[in-house]
Amino acid sequence: MKKPTTKYSAVMLVDDNEIDNFINGKMIEGCNFSDYVYIHTSSKSALEFINNLQRIGDAGRQLSPELILLDINMPIMDGFQFVEEFEKSGVSNIKIVILSSSINAEDEIRSKQYKSVIGYLSKPLTQEALSSIGRQ
Amino acid sequence: MGTVRNISYVNRKEDSLTTALNRKTKEFNTFVYKASHDIRGPLASIIGLANLASSEIDHKESLAYFNMIADCARQLDKTLQELLQVSAIGLGEVNVQKVNIADLTKNIFNRFSAIGQLENIVVHTKFNDIHFIHTDSRLLQLSLQYLIDNSIKYCNQNNREAFIQLQVNPCGQGIEIEIADNGIGIAPLVQNRIFEMFFRGTEMSKGAGLGLYIANKLIQKLGGHISFQSKHMEGSVFKVYLPVTEAQKLNTVKEAAYII
Numbered sequence: 310m311k312k313p314t315t316k317y318s319a320v321m322l323v324d325d326n327e328i329d330n331f332i333n334g335k336m337i338e339g340c341n342f343s344d345y346v347y348i349h350t351s352s353k354s355a356l357e358f359i360n361n362l363q364r365i366g367d368a369g370r371q372l373s374p375e376l377i378l379l380d381i382n383m384p385i386m387d388g389f390q391f392v393e394e395f396e397k398s399g400v401s402n403i404k405i406v407i408l409s410s411s412i413n414a415e416d417e418i419r420s421k422q423y424k425s426v427i428g429y430l431s432k433p434l435t436q437e438a439l440s441s442i443g444r445q
Numbered sequence: 446m447g448t449v450r451n452i453s454y455v456n457r458k459e460d461s462l463t464t465a466l467n468r469k470t471k472e473f474n475t476f477v478y479k480a481s482h483d484i485r486g487p488l489a490s491i492i493g494l495a496n497l498a499s500s501e502i503d504h505k506e507s508l509a510y511f512n513m514i515a516d517c518a519r520q521l522d523k524t525l526q527e528l529l530q531v532s533a534i535g536l537g538e539v540n541v542q543k544v545n546i547a548d549l550t551k552n553i554f555n556r557f558s559a560i561g562q563l564e565n566i567v568v569h570t571k572f573n574d575i576h577f578i579h580t581d582s583r584l585l586q587l588s589l590q591y592l593i594d595n596s597i598k599y600c601n602q603n604n605r606e607a608f609i610q611l612q613v614n615p616c617g618q619g620i621e622i623e624i625a626d627n628g629i630g631i632a633p634l635v636q637n638r639i640f641e642m643f644f645r646g647t648e649m650s651k652g653a654g655l656g657l658y659i660a661n662k663l664i665q666k667l668g669g670h671i672s673f674q675s676k677h678m679e680g681s682v683f684k685v686y687l688p689v690t691e692a693q694k695l696n697t698v699k700e701a702a703y704i705i
Contacts, residue, residue, distance in 0.1 A: 326486065326490065328490050328494070329489075329490055329493065332490065332493035332494060332496075332497055333493075335497050336493075336497070339497075339500060382482045382486070410482060410485045410486040410488075410489040411481065411482055411485070412481060412485060412526055412529065413481060414583065431489075432486075432489035432490075432493065433489045433490065433492045433493030433496060434493065435496065
Protein backbone atom coordinates (compact mmCIF):
# COMPACT_ATOMS: atom_id res chain seq x y z
CA MET A 310 0.00 0.00 0.00
CA LYS A 311 1.01 3.56 -0.70
CA LYS A 312 2.86 5.40 2.05
CA PRO A 313 1.42 8.78 3.01
CA THR A 314 3.79 11.74 3.16
CA THR A 315 2.81 12.78 6.69
CA LYS A 316 2.37 10.37 9.54
CA TYR A 317 0.22 11.32 12.49
CA SER A 318 0.08 9.80 15.95
CA ALA A 319 -3.64 10.46 16.38
CA VAL A 320 -6.38 11.56 14.01
CA MET A 321 -9.99 12.33 14.90
CA LEU A 322 -12.97 11.58 12.69
CA VAL A 323 -16.09 13.68 13.26
CA ASP A 324 -18.98 12.38 11.19
CA ASP A 325 -22.52 11.32 12.05
CA ASN A 326 -22.40 8.59 9.40
CA GLU A 327 -21.04 5.44 10.98
CA ILE A 328 -20.46 3.62 7.71
CA ASP A 329 -18.28 6.50 6.54
CA ASN A 330 -16.40 6.41 9.84
CA PHE A 331 -15.79 2.72 9.23
CA ILE A 332 -14.54 3.35 5.66
CA ASN A 333 -12.36 6.29 6.71
CA GLY A 334 -10.94 4.45 9.71
CA LYS A 335 -10.03 1.48 7.51
CA MET A 336 -8.44 3.72 4.89
CA ILE A 337 -6.32 5.44 7.53
CA GLU A 338 -5.33 2.09 9.02
CA GLY A 339 -4.63 0.59 5.59
CA CYS A 340 -1.99 3.12 4.63
CA ASN A 341 -0.60 3.63 8.11
CA PHE A 342 -1.59 7.29 8.11
CA SER A 343 -1.99 7.46 11.87
CA ASP A 344 -1.35 5.30 14.94
CA TYR A 345 -4.68 6.03 16.58
CA VAL A 346 -8.07 7.05 15.27
CA TYR A 347 -10.66 8.71 17.52
CA ILE A 348 -14.23 8.56 16.28
CA HIS A 349 -16.98 11.00 17.25
CA THR A 350 -20.44 10.89 15.71
CA SER A 351 -21.36 14.42 16.75
CA SER A 352 -19.70 17.83 16.81
CA LYS A 353 -20.72 18.26 20.42
CA SER A 354 -19.02 15.14 21.71
CA ALA A 355 -15.88 15.91 19.69
CA LEU A 356 -15.68 19.42 21.19
CA GLU A 357 -16.20 18.06 24.68
CA PHE A 358 -13.41 15.56 24.17
CA ILE A 359 -11.01 18.24 22.91
CA ASN A 360 -11.90 20.57 25.77
CA ASN A 361 -11.31 17.82 28.33
CA LEU A 362 -7.89 17.10 26.82
CA GLN A 363 -6.99 20.79 27.10
CA ARG A 364 -7.90 20.76 30.80
CA ILE A 365 -5.58 17.95 31.79
CA GLY A 366 -2.38 19.63 30.59
CA ASP A 367 0.63 17.65 29.37
CA ALA A 368 -1.09 14.28 29.43
CA GLY A 369 -3.88 15.79 27.36
CA ARG A 370 -1.47 17.20 24.82
CA GLN A 371 0.10 13.78 24.37
CA LEU A 372 -3.26 12.19 23.71
CA SER A 373 -4.57 15.01 21.57
CA PRO A 374 -5.34 14.37 17.90
CA GLU A 375 -3.13 16.36 15.54
CA LEU A 376 -5.66 16.32 12.76
CA ILE A 377 -9.44 16.28 12.55
CA LEU A 378 -11.26 14.98 9.48
CA LEU A 379 -14.57 16.80 9.70
CA ASP A 380 -17.89 16.21 7.95
CA ILE A 381 -20.02 19.28 7.16
CA ASN A 382 -23.58 18.11 7.11
CA MET A 383 -24.41 16.83 10.59
CA PRO A 384 -27.54 17.24 12.70
CA ILE A 385 -27.77 19.85 15.47
CA MET A 386 -24.26 21.29 15.07
CA ASP A 387 -22.82 21.15 11.56
CA GLY A 388 -19.16 21.13 10.57
CA PHE A 389 -18.87 24.90 10.15
CA GLN A 390 -20.39 25.53 13.58
CA PHE A 391 -17.89 23.02 14.93
CA VAL A 392 -14.99 24.95 13.38
CA GLU A 393 -16.29 28.22 14.82
CA GLU A 394 -16.60 26.78 18.33
CA PHE A 395 -13.25 25.06 17.98
CA GLU A 396 -11.49 28.29 16.99
CA LYS A 397 -13.12 30.15 19.88
CA SER A 398 -11.58 27.67 22.31
CA GLY A 399 -8.12 28.83 21.22
CA VAL A 400 -6.68 25.36 20.52
CA SER A 401 -3.81 25.78 18.06
CA ASN A 402 -2.08 22.40 17.91
CA ILE A 403 -4.88 20.68 15.96
CA LYS A 404 -5.53 21.19 12.24
CA ILE A 405 -8.78 20.45 10.44
CA VAL A 406 -9.45 18.93 7.03
CA ILE A 407 -13.03 19.05 5.80
CA LEU A 408 -14.18 15.69 4.45
CA SER A 409 -17.61 16.00 2.93
CA SER A 410 -19.84 14.50 0.29
CA SER A 411 -20.84 18.02 -0.68
CA ILE A 412 -19.80 19.08 -4.16
CA ASN A 413 -21.14 22.56 -3.61
CA ALA A 414 -18.33 24.96 -4.49
CA GLU A 415 -19.57 27.38 -1.84
CA ASP A 416 -18.76 24.91 0.93
CA GLU A 417 -15.18 24.70 -0.28
CA ILE A 418 -14.88 28.48 -0.55
CA ARG A 419 -16.38 28.92 2.92
CA SER A 420 -14.04 26.34 4.46
CA LYS A 421 -11.02 28.31 3.25
CA GLN A 422 -12.03 31.27 5.41
CA TYR A 423 -11.13 29.44 8.60
CA LYS A 424 -7.50 29.50 9.63
CA SER A 425 -7.62 26.09 11.33
CA VAL A 426 -8.88 24.43 8.13
CA ILE A 427 -5.95 23.27 5.99
CA GLY A 428 -7.78 21.26 3.34
CA TYR A 429 -11.00 20.16 1.70
CA LEU A 430 -11.56 16.59 0.57
CA SER A 431 -14.52 15.07 -1.18
CA LYS A 432 -15.87 11.71 -0.07
CA PRO A 433 -15.15 8.87 -0.50
CA LEU A 434 -11.79 9.16 1.23
CA THR A 435 -9.01 7.49 -0.74
CA GLN A 436 -5.38 6.83 0.11
CA GLU A 437 -4.31 9.27 -2.62
CA ALA A 438 -6.41 11.96 -0.93
CA LEU A 439 -4.85 11.16 2.44
CA SER A 440 -1.37 11.53 1.03
CA SER A 441 -2.33 14.92 -0.43
CA ILE A 442 -3.07 16.37 3.03
CA GLY A 443 -0.69 19.17 3.89
CA ARG A 444 0.29 19.56 0.25
CA GLN A 445 -2.92 21.33 -0.79
CA MET B 446 -56.32 60.07 -10.54
CA GLY B 447 -57.53 56.70 -11.69
CA THR B 448 -54.44 56.17 -13.80
CA VAL B 449 -52.05 56.97 -10.94
CA ARG B 450 -53.83 54.52 -8.70
CA ASN B 451 -53.64 51.86 -11.37
CA ILE B 452 -49.90 52.30 -11.84
CA SER B 453 -49.13 52.05 -8.15
CA TYR B 454 -51.36 49.00 -8.01
CA VAL B 455 -49.40 47.40 -10.85
CA ASN B 456 -46.09 48.27 -9.14
CA ARG B 457 -47.24 46.76 -5.86
CA LYS B 458 -48.38 43.63 -7.63
CA GLU B 459 -45.02 43.37 -9.45
CA ASP B 460 -43.14 43.77 -6.15
CA SER B 461 -45.06 41.00 -4.49
CA LEU B 462 -44.50 38.73 -7.52
CA THR B 463 -40.74 39.42 -7.40
CA THR B 464 -40.68 38.63 -3.68
CA ALA B 465 -42.57 35.41 -4.30
CA LEU B 466 -40.19 34.45 -7.09
CA ASN B 467 -37.15 35.19 -4.93
CA ARG B 468 -38.59 33.07 -2.16
CA LYS B 469 -39.25 30.18 -4.53
CA THR B 470 -35.73 30.47 -5.96
CA LYS B 471 -34.28 30.36 -2.49
CA GLU B 472 -36.41 27.37 -1.58
CA PHE B 473 -35.29 25.57 -4.71
CA ASN B 474 -31.63 26.37 -3.97
CA THR B 475 -31.98 24.85 -0.53
CA PHE B 476 -33.73 21.84 -2.01
CA VAL B 477 -30.97 21.25 -4.56
CA TYR B 478 -28.32 21.64 -1.88
CA LYS B 479 -30.03 19.20 0.48
CA ALA B 480 -30.76 16.73 -2.30
CA SER B 481 -27.15 16.85 -3.43
CA HIS B 482 -26.01 15.87 0.03
CA ASP B 483 -28.69 13.31 0.69
CA ILE B 484 -28.16 11.51 -2.60
CA ARG B 485 -24.43 11.99 -2.92
CA GLY B 486 -23.72 10.98 0.68
CA PRO B 487 -24.85 7.35 0.40
CA LEU B 488 -23.39 7.15 -3.10
CA ALA B 489 -19.98 8.20 -1.79
CA SER B 490 -20.33 5.54 0.92
CA ILE B 491 -21.03 2.85 -1.69
CA ILE B 492 -17.97 3.88 -3.70
CA GLY B 493 -15.90 3.98 -0.50
CA LEU B 494 -17.03 0.52 0.57
CA ALA B 495 -16.38 -0.92 -2.89
CA ASN B 496 -12.88 0.64 -2.88
CA LEU B 497 -12.25 -0.89 0.51
CA ALA B 498 -13.47 -4.31 -0.63
CA SER B 499 -11.23 -4.11 -3.72
CA SER B 500 -8.19 -3.51 -1.56
CA GLU B 501 -8.98 -6.27 0.96
CA ILE B 502 -10.58 -9.11 -1.01
CA ASP B 503 -8.52 -11.72 -2.90
CA HIS B 504 -11.37 -13.84 -4.26
CA LYS B 505 -11.28 -13.13 -7.99
CA GLU B 506 -15.01 -13.38 -8.80
CA SER B 507 -16.05 -11.30 -5.80
CA LEU B 508 -13.46 -8.71 -6.71
CA ALA B 509 -14.94 -8.40 -10.20
CA TYR B 510 -18.40 -7.78 -8.72
CA PHE B 511 -17.09 -5.12 -6.35
CA ASN B 512 -15.30 -3.37 -9.19
CA MET B 513 -18.51 -3.37 -11.23
CA ILE B 514 -20.44 -1.94 -8.26
CA ALA B 515 -17.82 0.81 -7.94
CA ASP B 516 -17.98 1.57 -11.69
CA CYS B 517 -21.78 1.85 -11.66
CA ALA B 518 -21.75 4.03 -8.55
CA ARG B 519 -19.10 6.32 -10.09
CA GLN B 520 -21.17 6.64 -13.24
CA LEU B 521 -24.24 7.54 -11.20
CA ASP B 522 -22.17 10.01 -9.20
CA LYS B 523 -21.04 11.70 -12.40
CA THR B 524 -24.60 12.00 -13.68
CA LEU B 525 -25.74 13.39 -10.35
CA GLN B 526 -23.01 16.03 -10.44
CA GLU B 527 -24.04 16.98 -13.96
CA LEU B 528 -27.69 17.29 -12.99
CA LEU B 529 -26.71 19.51 -10.09
CA GLN B 530 -24.68 21.66 -12.45
CA VAL B 531 -27.70 22.03 -14.72
CA SER B 532 -29.76 23.43 -11.88
CA ALA B 533 -26.86 25.53 -10.63
CA ILE B 534 -26.53 27.19 -14.04
CA GLY B 535 -30.14 28.31 -13.86
CA LEU B 536 -29.87 29.66 -10.35
CA GLY B 537 -26.33 30.84 -9.80
CA GLU B 538 -25.05 34.32 -10.34
CA VAL B 539 -22.30 35.25 -12.74
CA ASN B 540 -19.24 36.55 -10.92
CA VAL B 541 -17.14 38.42 -13.43
CA GLN B 542 -13.50 38.83 -12.51
CA LYS B 543 -10.16 39.20 -14.25
CA VAL B 544 -9.16 35.70 -15.39
CA ASN B 545 -5.75 34.54 -16.54
CA ILE B 546 -6.73 32.35 -19.45
CA ALA B 547 -3.39 30.52 -19.66
CA ASP B 548 -3.58 29.56 -15.98
CA LEU B 549 -7.17 28.46 -16.34
CA THR B 550 -6.50 26.14 -19.26
CA LYS B 551 -3.31 24.82 -17.66
CA ASN B 552 -5.36 23.98 -14.61
CA ILE B 553 -7.82 21.95 -16.70
CA PHE B 554 -5.14 19.98 -18.56
CA ASN B 555 -3.31 19.32 -15.27
CA ARG B 556 -6.49 17.84 -13.83
CA PHE B 557 -6.87 15.47 -16.75
CA SER B 558 -3.23 14.51 -16.75
CA ALA B 559 -3.30 13.87 -12.97
CA ILE B 560 -5.84 11.11 -13.57
CA GLY B 561 -3.80 9.67 -16.43
CA GLN B 562 -6.10 10.69 -19.26
CA LEU B 563 -3.56 12.53 -21.38
CA GLU B 564 -1.01 9.75 -21.68
CA ASN B 565 -1.51 9.17 -25.40
CA ILE B 566 -2.51 12.67 -26.40
CA VAL B 567 -0.27 15.63 -27.19
CA VAL B 568 -1.60 18.98 -26.04
CA HIS B 569 -0.69 22.25 -27.76
CA THR B 570 -1.76 25.63 -26.46
CA LYS B 571 -1.41 29.05 -28.05
CA PHE B 572 -2.63 32.28 -26.48
CA ASN B 573 -1.71 34.87 -29.13
CA ASP B 574 -0.96 37.63 -26.62
CA ILE B 575 -4.31 37.35 -24.89
CA HIS B 576 -3.53 37.02 -21.22
CA PHE B 577 -6.53 38.22 -19.29
CA ILE B 578 -10.22 38.19 -19.95
CA HIS B 579 -13.12 39.37 -17.83
CA THR B 580 -15.53 36.57 -17.20
CA ASP B 581 -16.71 34.10 -14.57
CA SER B 582 -13.72 31.76 -14.22
CA ARG B 583 -15.65 28.93 -12.61
CA LEU B 584 -18.31 28.78 -15.35
CA LEU B 585 -15.75 29.11 -18.14
CA GLN B 586 -13.49 26.44 -16.66
CA LEU B 587 -16.39 24.02 -16.27
CA SER B 588 -17.50 24.57 -19.84
CA LEU B 589 -14.01 24.13 -21.33
CA GLN B 590 -13.57 21.06 -19.15
CA TYR B 591 -16.56 19.40 -20.83
CA LEU B 592 -15.26 20.26 -24.31
CA ILE B 593 -11.76 18.97 -23.56
CA ASP B 594 -13.21 15.89 -21.87
CA ASN B 595 -14.96 15.09 -25.16
CA SER B 596 -11.75 15.59 -27.15
CA ILE B 597 -10.08 13.11 -24.80
CA LYS B 598 -12.93 10.58 -24.68
CA TYR B 599 -13.43 10.56 -28.41
CA CYS B 600 -9.82 10.63 -29.53
CA ASN B 601 -8.93 8.15 -32.25
CA GLN B 602 -7.47 5.15 -30.39
CA ASN B 603 -5.70 3.95 -33.53
CA ASN B 604 -3.98 7.24 -34.18
CA ARG B 605 -0.56 7.40 -32.54
CA GLU B 606 -0.41 11.13 -33.07
CA ALA B 607 -3.60 12.10 -31.28
CA PHE B 608 -3.60 15.76 -30.33
CA ILE B 609 -5.69 18.49 -28.76
CA GLN B 610 -4.92 22.02 -29.81
CA LEU B 611 -6.27 24.91 -27.80
CA GLN B 612 -5.83 28.46 -28.99
CA VAL B 613 -7.20 31.82 -28.03
CA ASN B 614 -7.73 34.46 -30.70
CA PRO B 615 -9.20 37.95 -30.75
CA CYS B 616 -12.58 37.87 -32.48
CA GLY B 617 -14.73 40.91 -33.20
CA GLN B 618 -15.85 42.45 -29.93
CA GLY B 619 -14.52 39.53 -27.91
CA ILE B 620 -12.28 36.51 -27.96
CA GLU B 621 -12.55 33.04 -29.36
CA ILE B 622 -11.24 29.91 -27.68
CA GLU B 623 -10.71 27.17 -30.20
CA ILE B 624 -10.36 23.53 -29.21
CA ALA B 625 -9.36 21.29 -32.09
CA ASP B 626 -8.69 17.55 -32.09
CA ASN B 627 -8.05 14.74 -34.58
CA GLY B 628 -10.45 12.37 -32.89
CA ILE B 629 -13.36 10.35 -34.22
CA GLY B 630 -15.44 13.43 -35.02
CA ILE B 631 -19.20 13.68 -35.06
CA ALA B 632 -21.37 11.75 -37.51
CA PRO B 633 -23.11 14.16 -39.97
CA LEU B 634 -26.55 12.82 -39.05
CA VAL B 635 -26.32 13.85 -35.40
CA GLN B 636 -24.46 17.13 -35.79
CA ASN B 637 -27.55 19.31 -35.40
CA ARG B 638 -28.53 17.61 -32.14
CA ILE B 639 -25.32 17.51 -30.09
CA PHE B 640 -26.28 20.38 -27.77
CA GLU B 641 -29.63 18.84 -26.84
CA MET B 642 -30.24 17.80 -23.26
CA PHE B 643 -29.68 14.04 -22.72
CA PHE B 644 -28.69 13.54 -26.36
CA ARG B 645 -25.93 11.01 -26.96
CA GLY B 646 -24.42 11.19 -30.41
CA THR B 647 -22.36 8.01 -30.48
CA GLU B 648 -22.60 4.46 -29.23
CA MET B 649 -19.28 5.04 -27.51
CA SER B 650 -20.94 7.48 -25.12
CA LYS B 651 -21.04 6.19 -21.57
CA GLY B 652 -22.45 9.34 -20.04
CA ALA B 653 -25.89 10.83 -19.61
CA GLY B 654 -25.78 13.04 -22.69
CA LEU B 655 -25.40 16.23 -20.70
CA GLY B 656 -21.81 17.35 -21.31
CA LEU B 657 -22.23 19.53 -24.40
CA TYR B 658 -25.64 20.71 -23.23
CA ILE B 659 -24.06 22.04 -20.04
CA ALA B 660 -21.02 23.46 -21.84
CA ASN B 661 -23.29 25.37 -24.21
CA LYS B 662 -25.60 26.69 -21.47
CA LEU B 663 -22.62 27.89 -19.46
CA ILE B 664 -21.21 29.86 -22.37
CA GLN B 665 -24.64 31.33 -23.15
CA LYS B 666 -24.83 32.43 -19.55
CA LEU B 667 -21.53 34.25 -20.04
CA GLY B 668 -23.06 36.03 -23.01
CA GLY B 669 -21.19 33.99 -25.63
CA HIS B 670 -21.87 31.06 -27.92
CA ILE B 671 -20.30 27.82 -29.15
CA SER B 672 -19.96 26.76 -32.77
CA PHE B 673 -18.26 23.72 -34.25
CA GLN B 674 -17.09 21.96 -37.35
CA SER B 675 -16.53 18.25 -37.47
CA LYS B 676 -15.56 15.61 -39.96
CA HIS B 677 -16.41 12.03 -39.14
CA MET B 678 -13.24 10.07 -38.35
CA GLU B 679 -11.04 13.12 -38.90
CA GLY B 680 -11.67 15.40 -35.97
CA SER B 681 -13.63 18.28 -34.50
CA VAL B 682 -13.08 21.96 -33.92
CA PHE B 683 -15.15 23.71 -31.25
CA LYS B 684 -15.09 27.50 -31.07
CA VAL B 685 -16.16 29.29 -27.93
CA TYR B 686 -16.90 32.96 -28.48
CA LEU B 687 -16.90 35.19 -25.42
CA PRO B 688 -17.77 38.88 -25.50
CA VAL B 689 -15.44 41.36 -23.84
CA THR B 690 -17.14 42.19 -20.60
CA GLU B 691 -16.17 45.46 -19.01
CA ALA B 692 -17.43 46.80 -15.75
CA GLN B 693 -20.18 48.88 -17.36
CA LYS B 694 -21.52 45.86 -19.19
CA LEU B 695 -21.80 43.79 -16.04
CA ASN B 696 -25.43 44.56 -15.48
CA THR B 697 -26.54 43.17 -18.79
CA VAL B 698 -24.59 39.99 -18.13
CA LYS B 699 -26.24 39.64 -14.76
CA GLU B 700 -29.64 39.92 -16.37
CA ALA B 701 -28.68 37.49 -19.10
CA ALA B 702 -27.67 35.08 -16.36
CA TYR B 703 -31.26 34.30 -15.59
CA ILE B 704 -32.19 33.42 -19.11
CA ILE B 705 -31.80 29.71 -19.60
